[in-house]
Amino acid sequence: MIDRRRWGITIxxxxxxxxxxxxxxxxxxxxxxPGPHASDEEIARAEHRxxxxxDPQHAALLREIDGWGDVFGNGDLLTTADLGAGPRWSAAxxxxxxxxxxxxxxxxxxxxxxxxFHVSDLDVFVIWRGGPATDQGCPVYWLHGEVVDTxxxxxxxxxxxxxxxxISIDEVRDPAAERTxxxxxxxxxxxxxxxxxWDGRPE
Numbered sequence: 001m002i003d004r005r006r007w008g009i010t011i012x013x014x015x016x017x018x019x020x021x022x023x024x025x026x027x028x029x030x031x032x033x034p035g036p037h038a039s040d041e042e043i044a045r046a047e048h049r050x051x052x053x054x055d056p057q058h059a060a061l062l063r064e065i066d067g068w069g070d071v072f073g074n075g076d077l078l079t080t081a082d083l084g085a086g087p088r089w090s091a092a093x094x095x096x097x098x099x100x101x102x103x104x105x106x107x108x109x110x111x112x113x114x115x116x117f118h119v120s121d122l123d124v125f126v127i128w129r130g131g132p133a134t135d136q137g138c139p140v141y142w143l144h145g146e147v148v149d150t151x152x153x154x155x156x157x158x159x160x161x162x163x164x165x166x167i168s169i170d171e172v173r174d175p176a177a178e179r180t181x182x183x184x185x186x187x188x189x190x191x192x193x194x195x196x197x198w199d200g201r202p203e
Contacts, residue, residue: 049084075120
């Protein structure tokens with residue numbers, strides 16, 4: 001399990017990267033503040049609404065920051081109050097409904113085995129509860145009609161926010177550079193994620 005000290009250091013690095021991105025492009029990337037620490041009671045209420053326990057790493061993240069707008073430069077990390085209720089939760093459910101109806105989701109976890117914890121207008125980030133655990137955290141998927149990226153757990157997702165904000169900074173500083181904010185598309189094959197190049201061919 002990731003200890004509290006490592007969570008604190010990583011959240012601090014996320015905050016520094018997000019502030020730097022906002023400083024480079026303040027009008028495009030204004031700096032929203034992360035939410036305060038979630039209490040055990042707030043986490044318990046969220047779990048009651050959902051009808052299941054949160055992924056342990058997700059709960060640990062919420063105990064550090066209870067939600068964060070535009071954390072990834074692409075949507076919002078949901079608060080405990082958002083989980084299982086409210087407009088952002090409904091938006092995430094609608095995106096998942098469409099993706100599971102239309103997307104190539106063979107060998108992907110069933111609909112009721114994933115839950116959203118980060119949502120934008122077109123993308124949703126989900127945790128596969130009950131999936132193979134790493135440091136007591138289950139896999140995370142970034143979905144946009146297909147799998148855009150995946151991480152072994154929520155802690156890996158947090159590390160990715162740091163890298164993504166750095167990409168945003170580099171792109172603003174060098175507008176002529178090739179845009180690389182999104183990772184190559186990926187698909188599920190034989191129960192594992194297979195990445196592709198930008199033209200869709202497997203690496």
